[in-house]
Amino acid sequence: xxxxxxxxxxxxxxxxxxxxxxxxxxxxxxxxxxxxxxxxxxxxxxxxxxxxxxxxxxxxxxxxxxxxxxxxxxxxxxxxxxxxxxxxxxxxxxxxxxxxxxxxxxxxxxxxxxxxxxxxxxxxxxxxxxxxxxxxxxxxxxxxxxxxxxxxxxxxxxxxxxxxxxxxxxxxxxxxxxxxxxxxxxxxxxxxxxxxxxxxxxxxxxxxxxxxxxxxxxxxxxxxxxxxxxxxxxxxxxxxxxxxxxxxxxxxxxxxxxxxxxxxxxxxxxxxxxxxxxxxxxxxxxxxxxxxxxxxxxxxxxxxxxxxxxxxxxxxxxxxxxxxxxxxxxxxxxxxxxxxxxxxxxxxxxxxxxxxxxxxxxxxxxxxxxxxxxxxxxxxxxxxxxxxxxxxxxxxx
Numbered sequence: 001x002x003x004x005x006x007x008x009x010x011x012x013x014x015x016x017x018x019x020x021x022x023x024x025x026x027x028x029x030x031x032x033x034x035x036x037x038x039x040x041x042x043x044x045x046x047x048x049x050x051x052x053x054x055x056x057x058x059x060x061x062x063x064x065x066x067x068x069x070x071x072x073x074x075x076x077x078x079x080x081x082x083x084x085x086x087x088x089x090x091x092x093x094x095x096x097x098x099x100x101x102x103x104x105x106x107x108x109x110x111x112x113x114x115x116x117x118x119x120x121x122x123x124x125x126x127x128x129x130x131x132x133x134x135x136x137x138x139x140x141x142x143x144x145x146x147x148x149x150x151x152x153x154x155x156x157x158x159x160x161x162x163x164x165x166x167x168x169x170x171x172x173x174x175x176x177x178x179x180x181x182x183x184x185x186x187x188x189x190x191x192x193x194x195x196x197x198x199x200x201x202x203x204x205x206x207x208x209x210x211x212x213x214x215x216x217x218x219x220x221x222x223x224x225x226x227x228x229x230x231x232x233x234x235x236x237x238x239x240x241x242x243x244x245x246x247x248x249x250x251x252x253x254x255x256x257x258x259x260x261x262x263x264x265x266x267x268x269x270x271x272x273x274x275x276x277x278x279x280x281x282x283x284x285x286x287x288x289x290x291x292x293x294x295x296x297x298x299x300x301x302x303x304x305x306x307x308x309x310x311x312x313x314x315x316x317x318x319x320x321x322x323x324x325x326x327x328x329x330x331x332x333x334x335x336x337x338x339x340x341x342x343x344x345x346x347x348x349x350x351x352x353x354x355x356x357x358x359x360x361x362x363x364x365x366x367x368x369x370x371x372x373x374x375x376x377x378x379x380x381x382x383x384x385x386x387x388x389x390x391x392x393x394x395x396x397x
Contacts, residue, residue: 047242048242049242050241050242050243050244050247051135051240051241051242051243052078052080052113052114053111053113053114053130053131053133053134053135054071054113054114054115054116054134054135054137054241055114055115055116055126055130055134055135055136055137056068056071056114056115056116056137056138057119057121057136057137057138057196057197057221058116058117058118058119058138058139058196059138059139059140059141059192059193059196059197060118060146060150060188060192060193060196061141061146061149061150061153061192062139062140062141062146062193062227063139063141063227063230063252064139065253065254065371065372066230066250066251066252066253066254067116067139067225067250068116068117068253068372068375069250069251069253069367069368069370069372069375070234070247070248070250071114071116072116072367072370072372072375072376072379073247073367073368074114074243074247075113075114075379076367076379076382077247080113080114081109081112081113081114081383082112082113082114082115082116082379082383083103083106083112083114083115083117083129083130084103084104084117084376084379084380084383084384085102085103085104085117085376086101086102086103086104086105086106087104088388088390088391089102090117090373090376090390091117091118091119092115092117092118092119093119093120094118094119094120095120095184095187095195096120096184097120097122097125097198098119098120098121098122098125098126099122099125100125100126100128100129102119103115103129104380104383104384104387105383105384106128106129111129111130111131112129112130115129115130117376120195120196120198121196121197121198122198123198123220135222135223135240135241136220136221136222137221137222137223137224137225137237137240138197138217138221138223138224138225139224139225139226139227139233140193140224140225140226140227141193141226141227141228142227142228143191143193145228146192146193146227147189147192148167149256150188150189150192151164151167151170151189152167152256152344152345152346153188153256153343153344153345153346154188154343154344155344155345156343156344156345157185157188157343157344158185158186158187158188158189159179159182159185159186160174160177160178160179160182160186160189160190161177161188161189163176163177164176164177174189177189178190180202183201183202187201190202194213197213197217199213222240223236223237223240225237231306231309231310232302232306234248234250234309235248235302235305235306235309236292239296245308245309245312246312248309249309249312249313249316250313250368251313251316251317251321251325251351251368251369252327252349253340253369253371253372254340254348254371254372255327255348255349256346256347256348256349257327257329257346257347257348257349316365316368319354319361319365320351320353320354320357320361320364320365320368320369321351321352321353321354321365321369322351322352322353322354322355323352325351327349327350327351328349328350328351328352329347329349330342330347330348330350332352333350333351333352334352335352335353337370337374338350338351338352338353338366338369338370338371338374339371340371340372340373341371341373350369350371351369353365353366353369373392374392376390377389377390377392
């Protein structure tokens with residue numbers, strides 16, 4: 001009889017423990033707790049500490065400023081070192097090939113944790129700055145839409161765009177306006193993402209050459225995000241880096257007003273015309289973040305992970321942003337420190353924060369909406385307090 005009672009007690013203890021574990025799982029689900037990161041004993045995929053050595057190749061007009069904000073916030077939160085432009089510069093030598101000497105303090109510090117400012121990729125020099133176990137990733141965008149955005153943003157800087165009366169005119173006859181001899185000035189007008197990876201945008205469009213360059217990218221970069229599927233890409237990035245959900249939640253940074261969107265690049269024939277003219281890659285890189293995610297998570301769980309990301313973004317927008325989180329144009333942004341840089345014919349949007357936030361919440365919200373130049377200058381001041389501050393002249397306008 002005693003042994004029977006003892007057996008029953010053990011049985012009920014096991015049942016109680018199982019019920020307790022199940023209750024914790026359900027509660028965690030509702031509270032959006034990241035089980036994969038904080039409770040590996042429940043069988044989550046993510047194991048090991050968060051990845052902290054990261055090189056992000058920041059391509060142009062590809063939603064890369066949003067990703068930059070994510071990396072800056074993570075670096076500041078975890079007191080990580082960032083490879084920042086030396087002196088008064090705001091880029092790491094771009095459009096010239098990157099050299100290690102373009103990084104502030106490189107002669108004093110052996111390696112940095114994070115590199116994410118604009119540069120033209122040059123692996124041997126990057127490896128002088130970053131540790132051997134660095135995680136490399138980048139982001140790409142449909143080249144027609146990327147060119148459209150570049151045309152508006154760099155209209156007053158790029159000779160090929162300056163000569164074109166409109167985007168439609170440029171798309172109709174790109175070779176009329178583009179001059180190969182002015183490569184460094186015209187980098188935004190021809191195969192710009194290709195150029196950012198360190199390749200020659202004027203190279204012959206031979207299949208073997210293109211395949212070899214794509215193989216280089218696939219060997220070096222563990223992940224390539226896709227701007228048209230940014231939320232799904234961020235879910236995959238989070239899994240690769242073993243980060244918490246809030247680490248990858250972000251508002252759109254450096255986005256332009258849709259009121260300035262021209263119709264030209266949306267023409268179905270635009271991509272074919274650009275390819276014929278040699279102004280878009282013959283064969284785009286073919287990373288498959290969605291395919292990888294579906295294979296790892298399955299369609300149902302993928303939808304759930306994306307919705308978790310979007311739900312948390314909505315929560316933070318309600319907490320931080322005024323007017324329901326609606327982006328504002330330059331004249332509507334009250335805090336000068338949060339006004340983004342304006343370029344070309346673009347109307348770059350920013351945000352107003354809700355008044356009356358407590359100090360801790362205010363710091364979190366400011367980081368989420370801080371434009372990239374201001375954030376770069378902020379990190380520079382924290383990392384190099386003995387150096388003169390970065391000058392952001394447009395803030396005084």
